[in-house]
Amino acid sequence: MRTVHHILQLKRHSYPTLQALIRSGQLKGNPKLRLQHDRASGLLYEAKPELLEALSDSTLLYGDVALHTELYRLPSSEYAALVRQSPRFQQHPGLEELSVALRSPTLSVTEAARLLESAVAQEPQPDAQPRLVQPDSLFSAVWDRERLVLQRSGDDWFLVLFFQVQATQPDLFTHRLEVSLDLGSKPLVYASTSEERAHRTQPCETDLIWQVRSRLSPQARRLLDRIVFSWHQAQLQRVSDFLCRHAFYVYAEDLRYKDMKPTFVQRSRRNGVLDFHECWMHTRLQLAGIGLEKVNPRHTSLRCSYCPGHPFGHRDGDIFFCPTCRRRMNAHRNATRNIMRLGMVKAKRWRRAA
Ligand SMILES: [Zn+2]
Numbered sequence: 001m002r003t004v005h006h007i008l009q010l011k012r013h014s015y016p017t018l019q020a021l022i023r024s025g026q027l028k029g030n031p032k033l034r035l036q037h038d039r040a041s042g043l044l045y046e047a048k049p050e051l052l053e054a055l056s057d058s059t060l061l062y063g064d065v066a067l068h069t070e071l072y073r074l075p076s077s078e079y080a081a082l083v084r085q086s087p088r089f090q091q092h093p094g095l096e097e098l099s100v101a102l103r104s105p106t107l108s109v110t111e112a113a114r115l116l117e118s119a120v121a122q123e124p125q126p127d128a129q130p131r132l133v134q135p136d137s138l139f140s141a142v143w144d145r146e147r148l149v150l151q152r153s154g155d156d157w158f159l160v161l162f163f164q165v166q167a168t169q170p171d172l173f174t175h176r177l178e179v180s181l182d183l184g185s186k187p188l189v190y191a192s193t194s195e196e197r198a199h200r201t202q203p204c205e206t207d208l209i210w211q212v213r214s215r216l217s218p219q220a221r222r223l224l225d226r227i228v229f230s231w232h233q234a235q236l237q238r239v240s241d242f243l244c245r246h247a248f249y250v251y252a253e254d255l256r257y258k259d260m261k262p263t264f265v266q267r268s269r270r271n272g273v274l275d276f277h278e279c280w281m282h283t284r285l286q287l288a289g290i291g292l293e294k295v296n297p298r299h300t301s302l303r304c305s306y307c308p309g310h311p312f313g314h315r316d317g318d319i320f321f322c323p324t325c326r327r328r329m330n331a332h333r334n335a336t337r338n339i340m341r342l343g344m345v346k347a348k349r350w351r352r353a354a
Helices: 012-023 076-084 095-102 109-121 207-213 218-246 262-271 273-288 331-353
Strands: 002-009 027-029 043-047 052-056 059-062 065-068 139-153 156-167 177-183 189-193 198-200 247-253 291-295 314-316 319-321 328-330
Touching: 002 139, 002 273, 012 027, 012 065, 012 156, 052 139, 076 139, 076 156, 095 109, 095 218, 109 207, 109 218, 156 273, 177 218, 177 273, 177 331, 189 218, 189 331, 198 331, 207 218, 218 247, 218 262, 218 273, 247 273, 247 331, 262 273, 273 291, 291 331, 319 331, 328 331
Parallel strands: 177 247, 247 291
Antiparallel strands: 002 156, 027 043, 043 139, 052 059, 059 065, 139 156, 177 189, 189 198, 314 319, 319 328
């Protein structure tokens, strides 16, 4: 069992509640408190031990104070633990059937909209079974319901939740391959291994989903986004499962918010790629004892991975063309080759220094 923490951004309408907790002394800033691998700088506030409970996907109860966030962004076993340990958890009935129905190739836009609107018209019911989440075959979690830290960074507030997580089948971690990842939107993740094999996530969003989305009420749209998120999460979980089973070292781009286009951030938050990159992958690899090296993403998709000196080529969607060696290749494959090369150099430097 290892203690793992997860950081979730709070919704803005929870901010006045936090200010009130600070004024009443229930929440105290602690400059000595540290979180492992925390990239956000800011002041941490330690809440006094009080039994935490989740009331829904978006509401967490601390004592009698409700805080609002997106709890479903937790890795699947942590989310499942949180739901199971929250006896008053409420959900819309029939979520799983709805998720299956929305993936049917014969579904019309009108029918999809009707299904979603009638789902949100029903009151959420007490249901402490995790829904819309794939069981994790490699890890299990227990939520530490008495421990809560809040983090203020600039104008934003984050919730830090703690879990005890353990690998359920550590003998399946083979530590064989080096794997490099190219993260994006289509596909979400493209992985190449040191055996020159490639794996990619499957597309989740169909045209139908986009057409339906524009017709929905705000509540039905939120439910649709939640369901589509779960499809992406299942794909991303498969990647982290693959990494845990086969990787010995993983190389990925070091994505930083300040360098990303706002549209990329928005899309990657919606499809879970940022959650995967910032949190899911980290905790899983660490628990499985697999190394992770992040490299500067600058030009990794624009330079030829085969030519000496790695000259610039042309990228057009999924195709990369190098005018020097005349190779035309999959652009994601080219990027992962560059990421692997840079990552290996960086990892070797670290190991030498250690
Ligand atoms: Zn070339």
